Amino acid sequence: MQILVPVDGSDSSFDALRFGIEFARGFDTDLAVVHFAAERTEETDELFERVRAALAEGGLDVEPELIETEVVTESGAARKVGERIVDLAEQRGYDHVVMGRATSGRLERFVVGSASEAVIEESDLPVTLIP
Secondary structure, three states: OEEEEEOOOOHHHHHHHHHHHHHHHHHOOEEEEEEEEOOOOHHHHHHHHHHHHHHHHOOOOOOOEEEEOOOOOOOOHHHHHHHHHHHHHHHHOOOEEEEEOOOOOHHHHHHHOOHHHHHHHHOOOOEEEEO
């Protein structure tokens, strides 16, 4: 089994990462951590340092991966990221996605969309959402 954990730096994505680490350790399976951004920046490096620290604390030697993608600024940007997560999971053969769930209000999710909702709707894979 291979688990995919997308991170965006939010508290819920780090909660999902910690859950994913325990899940991977409990089932003795592989874990991949990805972040979607237009390019590697200082903020990306800082995020990856936090991710590496969480992985090391959990006893896993995994290198997070930057998935370069164009900057999406229009309405529905989060949903487009969710669709990219699904595409990546299908292309690489992941078996399970663990991700944080944005806790924004209903109206905001309706207008902007949600990456986690897109993953649930677009993927046949099991998805664990961490609030």
